[in-house]
Amino acid sequence: MQTPIPEPTTRNAKATFNHILDAAIELFYKNGYHGTTVNNITKHAGVAAGTFYLYFPSKLALYKHVLITFSHNIRREIAAKVSLKSTRYEKEREGIKAFILLAKKHPQMYNIIWESLYIDRELFKDYYESFALRYIRGLNESVKNEEIRDIDTEVISYILMGITNFIGLKVVLDLGTNNNDVDYIVDQVMDLIQHGLFK
Amino acid sequence: MQTPIPEPTTRNAKATFNHILDAAIELFYKNGYHGTTVNNITKHAGVAAGTFYLYFPSKLALYKHVLITFSHNIRREIAAKVSLKSTRYEKEREGIKAFILLAKKHPQMYNIIWESLYIDRELFKDYYESFALRYIRGLNESVKNEEIRDIDTEVISYILMGITNFIGLKVVLDLGTNNNDVDYIVDQVMDLIQHGLFK
DNA sequence: ATTAAAGGTGAATGGGTATTCAGTTTATGA
DNA sequence: TCATAAACTGAATACCCATTCACCTTTAAT
Known part of the structure; x- marks a missing residue:
């Protein structure tokens, strides 16, 4: 598999990372992968759109x-x-x-x-x-x-x-x-x- | 179900309808619903984009x-x-x-x-x-x-x-x-x- | 032959969305 | 206290795609 997402180590980064993950899981479930936008995820996680790409290279990843x-x-x-x-x-x-x-x-x-x-x-x-x-x-x-x-x-x-x-x-x-x-x-x-x- | 697609009755229309259907089935299979565009379907069926909407009210229908x-x-x-x-x-x-x-x-x-x-x-x-x-x-x-x-x-x-x-x-x-x-x-x-x- | 209906066209529209980036804020260690 | 790195921001970019519409072509009945 060519997608080893590096898990953040510091306190704050860890929290943000998990907020994004949790939001994504909930929204993928509710609205499906294609029915979920990166902006939906970041809004739901309470962070800005750009933050997403600090932790994940793409929506697919x-x-x-x-x-x-x-x-x-x-x-x-x-x-x-x-x-x-x-x-x-x-x-x-x-x-x-x-x-x-x-x-x-x-x-x-x-x-x-x-x-x-x-x-x-x-x-x-x-x-x-x-x-x-x-x-x-x-x-x-x-x-x-x-x-x-x-x-x-x-x-x-x-x-x-x-x-x-x-x-x-x-x-x-x-x-x-x-x-x-x-x-x-x-x-x-x-x-x-x-x-x-x-x- | 609120989508009774009227099947065309005349020879030519029937043929076009079926070309579109066949193309859609093949492409939905190969690339999934979201991975298939209406333009993909019409191109594959050999008709213009507008023709699609003579037969189907929407991609979802x-x-x-x-x-x-x-x-x-x-x-x-x-x-x-x-x-x-x-x-x-x-x-x-x-x-x-x-x-x-x-x-x-x-x-x-x-x-x-x-x-x-x-x-x-x-x-x-x-x-x-x-x-x-x-x-x-x-x-x-x-x-x-x-x-x-x-x-x-x-x-x-x-x-x-x-x-x-x-x-x-x-x-x-x-x-x-x-x-x-x-x-x-x-x-x-x-x-x-x-x-x-x-x- | 004429003409109306049926069948078809494809560029344009309008809305959407993944991703980027120049700049700002916050945390940390010296 | 200050400097540097780590986190974060959100408007802008560049692309994609369902659907529309004004117009063209073919068919078939009179």
């Missing part, structure tokens, strides 16, 4: 920085939760639940990551391919341990990401019903993953 | 028209394939396969539908909520017939849409491997849906 930060946070958060569990069943349950709670708490992450498909397709592909790679590694462990059945772990990883993402979508956008009862939804998901769909 | 047309086509195509099968297992297999083949054949659909989240969030929500509603209706039938287990059909519908969409994503963006062997992938998906993940 800021977006990429946000995306990369989010993807690190998501990975870290989920990995931390999952590592506390020992069986694959519990790991899977914990991972799905952690993702949904994260998405609910920070709906911006969700939106901004998906939007990358329309801003820089390679970023999007990298994001999901590397996420899948980590997932596959974990699944392969569980195949060795004979915890899960012998299905193509690459396909499984996309299936599980798809389930998690769409359930997250349902909860975040409040599609349909029951979106406040995360435990109930996770139970339903685990029921299907465990026993399949058919009688 | 054109986008909505494309989206609605696609969503009809997807529904029609999948419903047609699914209705040929009688068991839920076969219906599910056929639906997933039809979706993936469609996505592979017309990757534009895929991209353009998802992009609606960043153009008009309500359009996106409507799309998935109404898709889910149809899905739920079918699943409820199968619950009555005792073909599928007693899981919340709303949650299942989002799970199955998630699986299908992410497998479609994998195939369309060529994430990971095996993306030319659709039957193999569908087999893996059905295996998981039928027998679950765990031993």
